[in-house]
Amino acid sequence: MKITILTIAILSVSLFSCNTEQETKTTESTEVTAVQFENKGHQLVYDMVQKVGRYGKLATKKNVSYTYTYTTADNQSDISTEKYIFNGELSYGNYKKHERTLTQFEGVIEQGYDGSEFWLKHDGEIVEDAEALKRVKFNRPTNFYWFTMMQKLLDPGLNYEFIEETKIDNQDYNVVKVTFDSEDDKPTDIYQLYINKETQLVDQFLFTVADFGKMDIPSLMKLEYEEVDGMLIPSQRKYQKSTWNAEVEGDKWVTVTWSDIKFNNDFTKADFKKQNQMKMNHETSLKSKLDEKKENFELKADDNKKRAYKEGIESVEKSGIISKAKQVGDQAPNFTLNNALGNPVELKDVLKKGKVVLTWYRGGWCPYCNLTLHQLQEELPNFKANGATLIALTPELPDKSITTAEKNDLEFEVLSDIGNKIAKEYGIVFKLTDEVAGMYNESFDMNSYNGDKSDELPLAATFIIDENGEIIYAFLDADYRNRAEPSEITEFLKKNR
Numbered sequence: 001m002k003i004t005i006l007t008i009a010i011l012s013v014s015l016f017s018c019n020t021e022q023e024t025k026t027t028e029s030t031e032v033t034a035v036q037f038e039n040k041g042h043q044l045v046y047d048m049v050q051k052v053g054r055y056g057k058l059a060t061k062k063n064v065s066y067t068y069t070y071t072t073a074d075n076q077s078d079i080s081t082e083k084y085i086f087n088g089e090l091s092y093g094n095y096k097k098h099e100r101t102l103t104q105f106e107g108v109i110e111q112g113y114d115g116s117e118f119w120l121k122h123d124g125e126i127v128e129d130a131e132a133l134k135r136v137k138f139n140r141p142t143n144f145y146w147f148t149m150m151q152k153l154l155d156p157g158l159n160y161e162f163i164e165e166t167k168i169d170n171q172d173y174n175v176v177k178v179t180f181d182s183e184d185d186k187p188t189d190i191y192q193l194y195i196n197k198e199t200q201l202v203d204q205f206l207f208t209v210a211d212f213g214k215m216d217i218p219s220l221m222k223l224e225y226e227e228v229d230g231m232l233i234p235s236q237r238k239y240q241k242s243t244w245n246a247e248v249e250g251d252k253w254v255t256v257t258w259s260d261i262k263f264n265n266d267f268t269k270a271d272f273k274k275q276n277q278m279k280m281n282h283e284t285s286l287k288s289k290l291d292e293k294k295e296n297f298e299l300k301a302d303d304n305k306k307r308a309y310k311e312g313i314e315s316v317e318k319s320g321i322i323s324k325a326k327q328v329g330d331q332a333p334n335f336t337l338n339n340a341l342g343n344p345v346e347l348k349d350v351l352k353k354g355k356v357v358l359t360w361y362r363g364g365w366c367p368y369c370n371l372t373l374h375q376l377q378e379e380l381p382n383f384k385a386n387g388a389t390l391i392a393l394t395p396e397l398p399d400k401s402i403t404t405a406e407k408n409d410l411e412f413e414v415l416s417d418i419g420n421k422i423a424k425e426y427g428i429v430f431k432l433t434d435e436v437a438g439m440y441n442e443s444f445d446m447n448s449y450n451g452d453k454s455d456e457l458p459l460a461a462t463f464i465i466d467e468n469g470e471i472i473y474a475f476l477d478a479d480y481r482n483r484a485e486p487s488e489i490t491e492f493l494k495k496n497r
Contacts, residue, residue, distance in 0.1 A: 041160035041176040044195055045153050051200045053231035055151045059086050061229065061263035067378075068093070068143065069259070073240070073252040076100050079378065082258075083267060084144050088115040090272045091140040096381040101139065102132055107385030112272055113140040119274035123385060126274060147258070150202070150234065153191075157181040163192070168246070172197040192218070194246065201225060201232065206242060220246050228261045235261065286375040286485050290368055294481055305439065312436040316478040321459065325427040328474050332358070332465040333425040337393070337415040340402045345391070345413055351467050354387040355496075357489060359462040360423060362480060363396050364404030365444045369460070372483045377410055379486035386493035388464070393417045395458065397451045418451065423458035428476070431456050464492065472496060 037043040049055075063085045070078045079097040084090060091113045095101060102109055102120075110121040118137045120127040127133075145152065163175040173194045180188040192206035206218040220242035223234040238253040270276060298306065326332065336346040350356050359376065361369035376390060383390050390412040394401050398416045405414045420429045432440070437455040440446040447453050462484035464473035473492055475484035 038160055039162060041162035041178075044162065044174050044176050045160055045178065045193070048193075048195055048200050048202060049151055049154050051232065052150045052225075052234075055148075055154070058148065058151055058231065061231075062086060063265050063267065064147065064261065064263050065265050065267075066147075066261040067257075067259045069255075069257040070100065071255045072100065073254060082143060082147070083265070083272075084147065085267075085269060085272065086148075088269070089113070089141065089144055090115050090269060091144045092272055093139065093143065096378060102135055104132075108382060111136045111139055112274060114272040114274065115269065117274060121274075124277070146256075153178060153193075165197075166194075168194070171203070173203070190218070192244070192246075202234075204246065206244065206246060218242055218244060220248055226261075229263050231263075233258065233261060235259065285487065286372060286483060289371050289375070290481055290483060293367060293371065308433070308435045308439060312433045313479050315433050316430050316459075319430055319478075321428065321430050322476050322478060325459070325461065325476050326463070326471055326474065328471055330471050332463065332469050332471050333422070334469070335422045335425070337417060337422065338398070339413050339415055340398065340405060345415060347391075347465070348469065350389050350391065351465065351469060353389060354467060355389070355472075355493065356465045357383055357388050357390045357462065357493075358393070358465060359390070359484070360393050360417075360428065360458040360460060361404075362457050362460065363394060363446070363449045364400060365440075365446065365449060366480070368481050368483070370404075372460070373404070373410060375486050377412070379490060380412060382487075382490040383493065386490060386497060388493050389413075391415065393422060393458070395420050395423070395450045395456075397449065400449050417458075419454070420456055420458055426461070426463070428459040428461045429456050430459065462489070464489065464496075466496075 035046060037046065063083065065081065065083045068078070068080045068082045076099040077097055078095060078100050080093040080095040083092040091111075093111045095109045095111070098105070098109055105122045105127075107123045110124075112119045112121075113136075118133060118140060120129075120132055120136050157180055159179045159181070161177040161179075163177050166173050166175055174197060176193045176195060178191040178193060182188050190206075190208045193202050194204045195201070196203045202223060204220060204222045206220055208218050218241075219239045221237060221239040224236035225232045226235045227233075228235075235258040237256040239256075240248050240250075240253050242248045301309075332347065334347050336344050339345050347356065347358075359372075361373060363369065373392065376392070380390055392410075392412065392414045393416075394404070394414065395417055396404065397418070401414050401416045404410075417423055423429045432455045434455075437446070446455075457480075459476060459478070460480050460483055461477075462473075462475040463471050466472050473489070477483075
């Protein structure tokens with residue numbers, strides 16, 4: 001497993017202990033370093049680290065936050081918001097999904113390391129279970145190490161050996177073996193790096209897991225990079241068992257993705273203490289993502305399209321649809337619709353299990369809808385932890401809605417409301433202006449998505465319905481670019497359990 005790559009030897013190395021510099025002269029704008037290389041392998045690794053961004057450069061960014069998604073070959077996933085402070089290697093993880101990690105806990109778990117203490121919380125309550133804390137003591141430094149691994153390949157106590165030059169898929173590589181100084185002759189992990197001669201980046205590497213005694217059969221990790229604030233981050237990863245010749249069989253990859261990577265956040269060391277509540281508003285809200293999408297549209301769209309869309313929104317506002325729609329205190333109309341597998345889903349049956357968060361999206365062609373669906377998926381564990389089921393309705397045809405669900409990795413019911421039949425019962429259907437409808441159909445053939453030529457769409461509305469079928473929360477907005485904030489839905493559910 002990914003979390004087992006870290007050895008005790010690695011854990012003992014501090015981020016700022018990295019120093020291969022023999023003589024350093026620093027000026028206000030320049031740092032000149034004289035390096036004494038052990039051998040060719042050492043120099044190749046050093047050059048690679050300069051390419052991705054060395055430790056000193058990383059340290060100036062103070063901290064990082066990102067979304068970590070780990071998925072096994074059999075589709076079990078962990079999804080967490082990771083936050084690290086580089087000075088002291090402070091580490092925090094908020095797991096909204098943990099099918100591999102501490103599965104005995106339902107709902108959100110938080111793990112932390114504040115520089116001296118490892119801690120665990122479940123739904124905000126401190127957990128003192130010794131066995132669970134063992135996992136935290138492994139997860140926190142391991143996840144931190146993975147993020148800083150390329151830079152840490154220059155830490156003291158590492159040994160380098162140039163193995164060979166080789167060609168893989170018509171690409172030339174230098175192969176370098178990296179090992180760690182051993183304590184008490186205990187086996188340590190081995191890395192075999194394949195450094196691309198053209199880019200100087202590690203495209204793939206073999207690794208062993210000494211902690212689990214897996215030294216004979218390595219795993220092959222393949223990497224893809226993205227540039228974030230001047231650093232090259234290997235944010236897309238996949239690995240599986242391999243031979244020492246980097247040969248794999250089949251397609252049983254474990255995938256690891258780091259997304260929404262942001263440096264220089266405003267959290268502090270105090271936030272990582274067990275007694276404190278980590279301020280999750282550092283995460284990117286749905287509103288901020290939608291606002292960014294709006295800004296990009298305003299910058300790139302031509303004036304005619306901007307005018308037409310603006311007039312379209314104004315038309316919905318003037319129609320009075322918001323006041324005519326179902327409101328808080330109204331009884332929610334029951335419905336039965338088939339899911340992606342063709343099985344009927346009835347609202348009143350779902351309500352027997354608890355509250356329902358009922359939301360509409362216009363279609364997979366709508367970028368605002370896709371952003372919202374993704375954020376709802378991220379928040380889904382919190383809905384479940386607070387006794388609510390999420391259901392999304394769309395006028396898309398079943399084949400289209402299935403595609404949308406697969407594209408966004410959705411794990412909640414997406415039901416096709418053909419002809420907006422149910423949406424009309426909730427009073428949230430409006431007709432597009434002829435000009436906007438023409439633009440939609442010319443651009444992506446909206447009618448083919450919905451299977452009709454009505455040019456009607458639902459508001460991007462969200463309701464929370466209690467076990468008695470009463471609407472207790474309603475988000476209604478004439479502007480399709482505005483959506484209910486998923487985290488605020490969670491807060492509402494918590495207060496109304």
